[in-house]
Amino acid sequence: MIDLETFSAEASGFLASHLKRREHADTRWGAGSDRIELHGLERRSDAEVAAEVAAARSWQAQCFDAGYAWITGPLAYGGRELAAAYERRWRELEQEFAAPDRTSLNIGLGMLVPAILAHGSPELRAEVLPGLNRGDLVGCQLFSEPGAGSDLANIATTAVRHGDGWMIRGHKVWTSKAQFGDLGLCIARTGAGGPPQRGLTVFLVDMHAPGVEIRPLRQMNGRASFNEVFLDDVGVSAARRVGDVDDGWSVVRTTLTNERAGVGSGATAPGPRLLARILCLARHSGAASEPCVRQQLADIYTRVRLVDLTAQRVQAAGRAGRAAGPEGSIGKLAHAGNLQRMSAAVTSILGPRLAADTGEWGEYVWSDLVLGAPGVRVAGGTDEIQRNVIAERVLGLPREPEASA
Ligand SMILES: Cc1cc2nc3c(=O)[nH]c(=O)nc-3n(C[C@H](O)[C@H](O)[C@H](O)COP(=O)(O)OP(=O)(O)OC[C@H]3O[C@@H](n4cnc5c(N)ncnc54)[C@H](O)[C@@H]3O)c2cc1C
Known part of the structure; x- marks a missing residue:
């Protein structure tokens, strides 16, 4: 296994050959650009946001190909299977450079990847984890609905069996990055009776599939970061189910726990x-x-x-x-x-x-x-x-x- 010092030297060389060093204008008034890094909260036009997402995907792909995008992930799915100390060192080193902001990939990397790794079948992991980690696939989270936010188990979206697969119908809201999304982690009701947390199942929806309609919602900072998503009899294959039928709540818990840890962690704060x-x-x-x-x-x-x-x-x-x-x-x-x-x-x-x-x-x-x-x-x-x-x-x-x- 590569030792931490050799890893650091290689990573520094990779960063220096791809990026400029970051200007430290934080403490000097009037020096350089007055841009403040707010990780996705900045006022931006739709075109600027689209350019940000494209830059994030391109940088993620370069990092993945060089072995720096999923340092702790399993080798079998494109990771490097190194300890978390290597990941931490990489983040410290990357901070020194003006790397593209990859906030737009956070949902895919920080929520979909851990949920699929923990609950997806080996075939599903092999199919989507390399693409998500390389930025080829952008992920979004189809959880909240007009009548279900804090009370998420109250969702009304349904999934019914259709041939070998499933058919999903419902209305999601606040879906961040849906307009750039390729895969949506979607919670739907598949069973009735019992406590509301039972009878829910999680699926990976192809955001380009027929029946998916995305309508942007503009916020007070001018951005349209999130969207309404209408799912009108959207077909999903059985292979795209995440976790067991009617046991989607455990997938939801994994996803939300990782979301909160991600928002509060030093990586994004x-x-x-x-x-x-x-x-x-x-x-x-x-x-x-x-x-x-x-x-x-x-x-x-x-x-x-x-x-x-x-x-x-x-x-x-x-x-x-x-x-x-x-x-x-x-x-x-x-x-x-x-x-x-x-x-x-x-x-x-x-x-x-x-x-x-x-x-x-x-x-x-x-x-x-x-x-x-x-x-x-x-x-x-x-x-x-x-x-x-x-x-x-x-x-x-x-x-x-x-x-x-
Ligand atoms: C910037 C942003 C991005 C988002 N991105 C996504 C996304 O990508 N995917 C997605 O699925 N969702 C997303 N959401 C939705 C978000 O998860 C919900 O808005 C949130 O869970 C609250 O749900 P709600 O809006 O329905 O409010 P409600 O649940 O209706 O809450 C209204 C008020 O009641 C309070 N309240 C509710 N229940 C309780 C309780 N039990 N105890 C005490 N107080 C309570 C709440 O704190 C709140 O003040 C996003 C939201 C924002 C603001």
Whole structure:
């Protein structure tokens, strides 16, 4: 097996030959571009988003072909089967370079891949895992519906047997990246009776199949990141079922646990870099000498460190071979709260300069954070739902009473 130092030297060589080094403009006012990395929350036109997705796919393919896209994954499905320390080293090294933002692939890589690896048949894994990990296939998550978000077991979409396969009919909503999607992980009702979590089955829907209609939903930051998806008798082969018939809830749990761990983990949480930029703004504007702002920033610093330490615990658990657990909910809740606090801090520093572009470097750009942060408190399970998970699964408090009880 390759040792970590040789791996690092090879990875550094690969990165240097493909990318430019990142400019460290985070702490110097007015230096370089004032762009803030918000991992998908930035205001972008549809054309810019499409270009971002194309760049992400291309970079993912180059990384996959060189053995850096799925470092811990099984050899049989295109991974490299190395320990998590190698993955961590790769991320640290990649941070030094101006790599394309791969947030658009997060659902496929961070949710579909672990769910299929844990619950899919060997044939299904062999069929789709290399493509998902190479960025040839973009994944999306067809869970939420108009009448089922937090209460996901309440879904109305149905799947009925049709010949050798299944026919799916229903209406999904908030489906991020569906407009670029190739595969949708879809939960549908296949059985009746018993508790609502029973009788659900998960399928991989071909997003280009006849009967799939995608309608974009525009958000307050101007982006149309998510969509309504109408499934009008969409055929799915039996081979595209993930997990057992009527046992889809275990697939849902794996997917959501990985989603929360992903949002809260250091890999996606841009906290320290954002905080450095806010400090730069506070110094430049003179707000850094105001006691209330100083208190606000000290509070954010402490909480950003806590998210970082929690992420390290989640990653350490992963390295020890433990599946992602409720710590992911703590990280997700804390990260969403930190973005909200940062948003409040820049709002108090900038005031009306957030609402209109004066042309000043590094000011109006913060409106992206202010308009994007609220969605993070909802996506992947709302703050209240994370608190329920923490109360029940971490603190051991009694379960929430059923509405019908
Ligand atoms: C940016 C973004 C991206 C998304 N991407 C996807 C995606 O790709 N795929 C997908 O399937 N879904 C996606 N979603 C949907 C997301 O998972 C749901 O919006 C979320 O689970 C909440 O469901 P809901 O919108 O139906 O709100 P509801 O569940 O109706 O909740 C409304 C309010 O009631 C509160 N509430 C509900 N139940 C409880 C309870 N038991 N205890 C306490 N409070 C409660 C909630 O916290 C919330 O404040 C996305 C959402 C956003 C904002």
